[in-house]
Every structure is written in structure tokens, then in C-alpha cells.
Amino acid sequence: MAQRPDARGNNRERPRKQATRRTQSNAAQRAGANPRPRPAHASAQHARPQQNPSGGKGPVVAIILVVVVAIVVGVVLFLTQCRGAQGSSSQGQSTQAQAASTQGTEGPASSDTSSSEGAGSGSNTSSSVDKSSWELTLVNKTHPLPSDWKVELEEVDDGKYVDARIAKQFKQMISDCRAAGYDDVFVNQAYRSHEEQQAIWDQFYNDYLQQGYSAEEAKKLTGESVAIPGTSEHELGLAADICSINFDETYNAPIQTWLRENGHKYGFIQRYPEGKESITGTKNENWHFRYVGEEAAKEIYESGQVLEEYLGETN
Numbered sequence: 001m002a003q004r005p006d007a008r009g010n011n012r013e014r015p016r017k018q019a020t021r022r023t024q025s026n027a028a029q030r031a032g033a034n035p036r037p038r039p040a041h042a043s044a045q046h047a048r049p050q051q052n053p054s055g056g057k058g059p060v061v062a063i064i065l066v067v068v069v070a071i072v073v074g075v076v077l078f079l080t081q082c083r084g085a086q087g088s089s090s091q092g093q094s095t096q097a098q099a100a101s102t103q104g105t106e107g108p109a110s111s112d113t114s115s116s117e118g119a120g121s122g123s124n125t126s127s128s129v130d131k132s133s134w135e136l137t138l139v140n141k142t143h144p145l146p147s148d149w150k151v152e153l154e155e156v157d158d159g160k161y162v163d164a165r166i167a168k169q170f171k172q173m174i175s176d177c178r179a180a181g182y183d184d185v186f187v188n189q190a191y192r193s194h195e196e197q198q199a200i201w202d203q204f205y206n207d208y209l210q211q212g213y214s215a216e217e218a219k220k221l222t223g224e225s226v227a228i229p230g231t232s233e234h235e236l237g238l239a240a241d242i243c244s245i246n247f248d249e250t251y252n253a254p255i256q257t258w259l260r261e262n263g264h265k266y267g268f269i270q271r272y273p274e275g276k277e278s279i280t281g282t283k284n285e286n287w288h289f290r291y292v293g294e295e296a297a298k299e300i301y302e303s304g305q306v307l308e309e310y311l312g313e314t315n
């Protein structure tokens with residue numbers, strides 16, 4: 001059945017997502033803010049047992065105490081310098097002077113730096129993903145389905161099929177989503193043949209014609225909601241529309257949030273996010289998830305990129 005995607009009301013999820021990210025960020029900061037052991041504490045603990053009074057041997061005890069205190073101070077100074085050097089090397093570009101003077105607070109600072117770098121450049125550095133691999137086949141308005149694309153299908157839900165190579169991950173994702181409390185999760189659309197895609201296109205197009213639009217207008221309007229046959233990811237067998245079974249009322253159910261935030265663990269990304277319409281050429285579709293492989297999905301999720309950006313195909 002052809003469902004007219006309802007892109008309205010998608011904003012309701014945004015605050016939740018942002019709040020979650022903010023919370024994670026704060027949590028990361030807190031985790032990174034663990035104070036390092038302070039040398040002063042060690043000094044006090046070591047010094048305390050040396051304070052036993054002993055009558056009649058005052059001068060000797062005093063000398064021993066002085067020697068012990070001197071040794072403790074020496075050890076503490078040595079450890080302080082070691083830690084300062086470690087802090088400097090872990091920060092990479094910090095000077096030793098900075099490392100030494102900010103030893104108590106550099107934990108959260110360096111944590112912030114590393115986490116933001118990881119999020120910003122995850123797809124550009126140390127990535128071992130082969131971007132010419134089949135999982136990353138780009139299909140959009142300007143990149144039609146490869147003429148030699150063949151798909152072996154496997155059923156993953158009642159009458160819904162995907163590429164057999166991703167069936168296991170797909171089923172696991174749906175199963176885990178259900179186990180997370182979303183037992184109304186529903187696979188609305190998965191693989192579509194070229195003929196099925198054509199039928200959906202024709203239906204939308206004819207509806208617009210009947211409403212009085214010109215052929216050109218009808219084509220333009222249909223193109224906003226339906227991929228031109230030969231340019232739909234559903235024809236790849238690597239995409240699915242997943243939502244609540246009550247999708248007419250709750251297309252933006254928390255299910256989408258769960259899938260958006262957890263899909264990458266199974267190799268899936270939310271393909272057409274809000275705010276990236278000019279790059280993807282497709283309206284925000286919270287429900288459309290695309291398999292790209294686990295490593296690429298993680299990098300795309302963490303970088304906030306869409307597939308076109310990740311592949312360097314934004315034109």
C-alpha cells in the first residue's frame with residue numbers, strides 16, 4: 001500500500017534529541033572531570049605515622065623525622081613532575097608549564113577537546129571504511145540505481161523483504177527496539193521492486209492531475225514525496241520505513257528516537273534528517289532508515305553528516 005508520508009509535526013522530537021545529547025555531553029564532562037589524586041594527600045598520609053612520641057630520645061626522633069619528611073617531599077616532587085609530563089604528552093600541544101600549572105583542572109579540559117574532536121572528524125580520520133563498498137551505494141535523484149544492481153531478498157517481517165546480507169542486523173534491530181519497550185514497532189515499507197515504485201509514482205502523479213494540477217506541476221509535487229522510479233533506496237533493498245503501527249497518528253513516536261539513536265549499532269542511519277533537505281534532496285523522513293554498515297553508520301551518526309556528505313557527493 002502506498003502511504004503518503006506525513007512530514008508534519010516532526011519538530012516534536014527535536015527537543016528530546018537535543019536534551020539527550022546535552023545530557024550525554026554533560027555526563028562525559030563529568031566523567032572527564034574526575035580529579036587526579038593530589039600529591040598533598042599522599043604526603044599527609046605518609047607523614048602521619050611518623051608522629052609517635054617517644055620519651056628520652058627526642059633529638060634522635062627529630063632527626064629521623066626530618067629525614068623521613070625530606071624523603072617524602074622528594075618523592076612527592078618526583079611524582080608531581082611525572083604527572084605533569086604525562087598530562088603534557090596526552091594533551092599533545094600543551095606546554096609543560098601549562099600542564100604543571102593546570103594539573104588539577106586539565107582533566108575535563110582535555111576530555112572536552114578529545115570528545116569534540118572525535119565527534120567532528122570521526123569520518124575523516126582513522127576510518128577504515130571502504131566507501132566504494134556495496135553497503136554505501138548512493139542512490140538519490142542524481143545517482144540512479146546501478147544498472148547491474150542485483151538483490152537477493154530475505155523476508156524480515158510479515159511480507160517485508162530486505163537484502164539478505166542485512167537481514168540479520170535488521171531483525172536484531174527491530175527485536176531490540178521491541179524489547180526496549182516499543183512493541184508497536186512496525187515495518188511499513190522495505191524492499192520495493194522497480195514496478196512497485198513506478199506504481200506508487202503513478203498513483204501520486206494521477207492524484208495530482210485529478211486535483212487539477214498541470215502535468216508539470218503534478219510531476220514536481222509527486223517528486224517531493226516519491227522517489228522517481230530507479231532512484232529510490234527501497235529498490236536497493238537496503239532501506240525501510242519503520243514507525244509505530246499507529247503511524248497515522250504517531251509517526252513521530254519515540255520509536256523514531258530510539259531507532260535514530262541506536263540504529264547505528266546495527267549499521268543503520270536515519271537517512272533524511274531535518275535540516276539536510278538541500279543536500280539529500282528529500283524532505284525530512286523520520287521513518288526512513290538505511291543500512292550502510294556498522295562502522296560507517298557509527299561515523300555518520302557521530303558526525304551528524306548525511307550519506308551524501310559522508311561520501312563527498314553533495315553536488
Ligand SMILES: [Zn+2]
Nearest residue numbers: 239240241288
Ligand atoms: Zn522510505
